[in-house]
Amino acid sequence: MVFTPKGRLGSRCRLFWFLFLITWEAGSGQVHYSVPEEAKHGTFVGRIAQDLGLELAELVPRLFRVTSKDHRELLEVNLQNGILFVNSRIDREELCGRSAVCSIHLEVIVDKPLQVFHVVVEVKDINDNPPVFRVKEQRVRIYESRLPESIFPLEGASDADVGSNSILTYKLTSSEYFVLDVKTNSDDNKQIGLVLRKSLDREEAPEHSLFLTATDGGKPELTGSVQLLVAVLDVNDNAPSFEQSEYEVRIFENADNGTVVIRLNASDLDEGVNKKISYSFNSLVSPEVFARFSMDPNTGEIIIQGNLDFEQINLYKIRVDATDKGHPPMAGHCTVVVKVLDKNDNAPQIELTSVSSPVREDAQIGTVIALIRVSDLDSGANGQVICFLTPHVPFKLQSTFKNYYSLVLNSVLDRENMSVYELMVTARDGGAPSLSATASLSVEVADVNDNTPTFPQPEYMVFVKENNPPGSHIFTVSARDADAQENALVSYSLVERRVGERTLSSYVSVHAESGKVYALQPLDHEELELLQFQVSARDAGFPPLGSNVTLQVFVLDENDNAPALLPLGSGGRGDAVSELVPWTVGAGHVVAKVRAVDADSGYNAWLSYELQPAAGGARSPFRVGLYTGEVSTTRALEETDAPRQRLLVLVKDHGEPPMAATATVLVSLVESGQALKTSSLASLGTGGREAALVDVNVYLIIAICAVSSLLVITLLLYTALRCSAPPPEGACGPGKPMLVCSSAVGSWSYSQQRRQRVCSGEGPKTDLMAFSPSLPPCPVAADVGEHQDLKEDRCARVSLNFHD
Incomplete structure (x- = not known):
């Protein structure tokens, strides 16, 4: 026969709990596992990839990961075989305290496409915590006058385990004076007391030393003990007593400081000073009671002095002593159970995880954008949370699990209409009045090349003065693309064509980035009045999109041509003529006519004629028509007039600056007969030229x-x-x-x-x-x-x- 030490027996029990695991609950859409606490590192929990229907080969490419809000380091997944195992020490009491059920909630997230699974791992309790007494020894003072069957309350032990592992049994060392009394109250908590079996005699035994042992119900059993020191007091023979040994009070957690919880009343059969009672908390009361309650020693009122919080402590057991003022004093005892009721004093909490932003504007409806988890520390209806989204946005919330939501795309996106959505997620609990919390989420919309570059106008009229410097900037085209980044990066180019015998690119060019149009050579209004061409704008998207705009370049005239004189009258050159004028002519007689042309147009070709003043300032008897060029007399000729006169006619255009030419008219004053004879001869010689001039005019x-x-x-x-x-x-x-x-x-x-x-x-x-x-x-x-x-x-x- 082989005897197993106690420590190895405990290891076998833990191994037995470790082998119990893994149930799949298909109806709820979750995977459930169980694992005993204190399991060693590497302990097998479950084949999570297989149970979720995932292939091992796609775990890494799809970014398989396991997250947990507060316990991520406790469990881990081997991506090679898809097994969930224990990564670090799991202490059930540290995780869940004395909760009946202790679970670790995991989120399994895989991308491409995004999927979320919920895994619940239940932590099973093992008997790893012995019963513990709060103090090493308890002192009990008993008057020798106390009658047999009197009960003196003792503080029991506590066990951090749950279930059968926390069920305690008590045992008192053998004594002829005392036995142990154990009662179970309405909360299934055991109340223990020391029962006096027979009267005490202080002179015989002033003090009794006992040991109280607590044993839990685990396998193997664990024990804890405390020493009881019973001091036998002399004198008073009647202790104060309460009507009930236990009082129960219910009060809301938001009760104000100074609120009276209960008023206790104890009675004493003695008289006089021995009947006067003072109330106080028992010395064994926990520090939390002293921090949140106070007691009036005279009235027996228990008063709130610190804020109560249902989420921290929802039950207080207060041991109260009623002590008379006899000598020696005697005390009666009772227990006040204060149950704290929940109020809706905790707003919901929102946590955003796995946010996928930006979202392409051509994303499919139903695309998952983010995961949302909500929680509320309250209980009951106060802790039931609903979640909703800001209205009038192309997104919606889908409930995936209890208190878990997915933010999904609900309608088509258009970045040009809205590039960023500021979403507000609101969580509201079911309390009265309800409390809510909000969380903001910014979702950017990524651009897709779905807009063509557009010009403000389909065509432009551009006016350029001729004789421009080569390479001068004549216009700037600008197209706007509603897309973003490279999809909105516009480049410009000429739509090549021929202009006469030459190509368009020999006249103009366009800068690919700025859209500036340059004239590559001086333009000549007399050669080219209108140059019409197209400029193309194309974005850098894939595939690229483009459009064209038409430019009509009008070449404006500059005053770059001086007036040119036509051949004048008889016997003259192009810029000089000789005329014979009889002395007898009167005012208004036309002597000669100056003719000129200008290759320019408009005002630049509008000519005017002026007669230059004669030398010496003498008043000339001739004038010239401002716009006709006709040289005529202003008065009858006089003998004082010079017989030969040189008239200078200045021909100017109206350009800026004006350009001019000069014609000379030589006038000889002669007798009438000589002028007639000369004019006849001249008419014979000039008849052909006058006919030619008439033809030119036609x-x-x-x-x-x-x-x-x-x-x-x-x-x-x-x-x-x-x-x-x-x-x-x-x-x-x-x-x-x-x-x-x-x-x-x-x-x-x-x-x-x-x-x-x-x-x-x-x-x-x-x-x-x-x-x-x-x-x-x-x-x-x-x-x-x-x-x-x-x-x-x-x-x-x-x-x-x-x-x-």
Whole structure:
């Protein structure tokens, strides 16, 4: 026969509890295991991966992990075989105190896709805690006059275990004077007392020493003991007594300090000073009682002096002594059981875990965003929590387990409408009034390339003065992409085409990042009046998206051409002419006509003629028409006038700065007969040239009419095309007109309306003012206006009306 030591027997018992485990409760969706406390490191708990239906090969790729709010280090999972094992010492009493059921709640989380499982591991109690008395010895004072069968309360032992392991039995050492009295009260707690079997005699034995032993119901049994020192007192023969040996009081935890819990009343059969009673807490009362209650020694009232908290301690056992003032004093005893009732004084608590942010805007409905755990320290309805989310958001809460929720996507996201959602999760308990707690959660929406770069306008009109420096900046295009980051990174490029015999890229270029458009060479209004092309904007997303914008570059005229003189009259060069004038002519006689043209346009080609003052300041009898160029007499000639006069005619345009040319007219004053004869000869010699000039004038008039007609047709076609396109806001309808204005230097300005007008001067007009002073007037016009002065604002008006 082999005898097993007591320590090894305990190890075998723990091994027996260790072998009892693992039940699967399919209906609740949980995995339940059990493990004995104090199990060694590495103790097998369960095949958690197999029980959850997971493959061992996908544990690591799917980021398999086990979390627990407060006990993460106690249990661990071997990712190689999927076994849950004990990682560190588990002390059931430390985890759950004296709770009947002790469980460790685990969350098993795997990603890709996100799944959450709940595992409950029940910790089984083993008899590892012996009964313990609070003090090493208890002193009991008994008067010798006490009658047999008197009971003296003793403080029992406590056992940290639960169940049968905490059921205690008491045993007192053999004595002829005392036996042990054990009673079970309504709370299944045992009340022990020392019963006097026969009267004491202080003179025979002033003190008795006993040992009280407590044995629990575990296997093997564990014991604890305390020494009882009974002091036999002399004198008083009647002790105060209470009507009940135990009183029960119920009071809410939010009772104010100073509230009376109970008023005790003890009576004493003695008289006089021996009947006067003083109340006090028994010396064996726990420190928690002294911290939260006080007792009035005269009235027997137990008063609250510290805040009660149901969540910390919900039951107090108060031993009260009623002591008379006899000599020696005698005491009666009772127990007051104070039960603290729960009030809804704890707000719910919210914990956010496994937050997946940002979320792609094309995420599928039902995608799990975060896990939420709520708790409440109260009990009953006060601890029942419901959880809800801020309204009007594309998310919702789904209950996955008791007090566990998943935040999932409930509708389609659009980052361009809302890039960040500030969510408010609210947890509310079932108390009256209820308490709530909130937790904020920020969910970012990740961008997807679903927006094309857009320009503010489909086309732009750009006005550039000619003779610009090479590489000058003429315009900046800018497209906006509603996406973010690289999806909103826009680059620009030209849509290549040919302009005549040359490529578009030889005229202009666009900076890929800034969108700045540059003219690569000087532009010439006389060569190219309108350059139309497209710029493309493309984002950096995958796949990239793009759009185009049209640029109409109008080359504005600069005054870069001086007036050019046409051949003058008979016997003259291009810039000089000799004329014979009879002495007898009167005022207004046309002597000669100066003709000039300017290659520019607008004001830059509007010519005026001025006669330079004569040398010495002498008053000349001649003048020149401001806009006709006709040299005529201002008065009748006099003998004091020089017979030969040199007239300098200055021809200027209206550009800024103006450019000029000079013509010389040599006038010889002769007698009438000589002038007639000379003019006849001259007419014979110049008849061919005058006919040629008439032909030139006809061609010039035809050219003017052709250019004006082409301009009118172009404007009408442009207006019709703009109005025929589907307008975004009622184009070609009522509204402010579009003004096309000519300034003093020939520049143009445009508004953004659909209805167009042409104006000149300060106020809007319905016609286009075209200046053509550079061409010689037609013969009819010259004859009619030969002796008329033209004002500076004289112009030819061509009516151009634009209708919708």
